[in-house]
Amino acid sequence: MRKIIASEMVTLEGFFAGLKGEIDWFLWNDEIAKSAIELMGAVDMMLFGRVTYDLMASYWPTAKPPEEDPTIIEKMNKSAKIVFSNTLQKAEWNNTRIIKTVSTEEIQKLKSQPGKNLVIYGSGTIVSELLNLGLLDEMYIMVCPVILGEGKPLFKDIRQRHKLKHMETKMFSNGVVMLRYQAIP
Secondary structure: OOOEEEEEEEOOOOEEEOOOOOOOOOOOOHHHHHHHHHHHHOEEEEEEEHHHHHHHHHHHHHOOOOOOOHHHHHHHHHOEEEEEOOOOOOOOOOOEEEEOOOOHHHHHHHHHOOOOEEEEEOOHHHHHHHHHOOOOOEEEEEEOOOOOOOOEEOOOOOOOOOOEEEEEEEEOOOOOEEEEEEEOO
16 A cells, blocks of 8 residues: 655744745755655655645746756656645646545545555645544654744644654754654554
């Protein structure tokens, strides 16, 4: 069965975006790009909430080197994508399908299909919903050495305690620390 992996950049206090959705505090370098490409090699579908989808769909179709790695550009644009949204009527970005709500049945159907794993970038609401449903399998949490003071927490409206198993820690030269966890059912 395919796994659902959340790959998230967060501040030291656990925000994945500023109050207005800003992500200008993300720290990126070639080491992190290499790590991202490794993860992308293990997935063939991306899951988004509408806000993150809109951000990604407005950026990746026109992204170009040298600002972005060509491998990442290709993977972002060619991969299958699902956006969970009650309001989005049409998805313009390549290979995107709209699903109105997150449901256990729909997620189990996606996980049971043949293929590689699924990944969530950003989309804190979707991450929290899948965690609450017991359907999130792994988390790659990239902790940036930044404190915003206020912002949008990655984990919101969590209804119960979730135990995690530490799988890996990577430190990058720019101060970002990647913590990889597996959800314990």
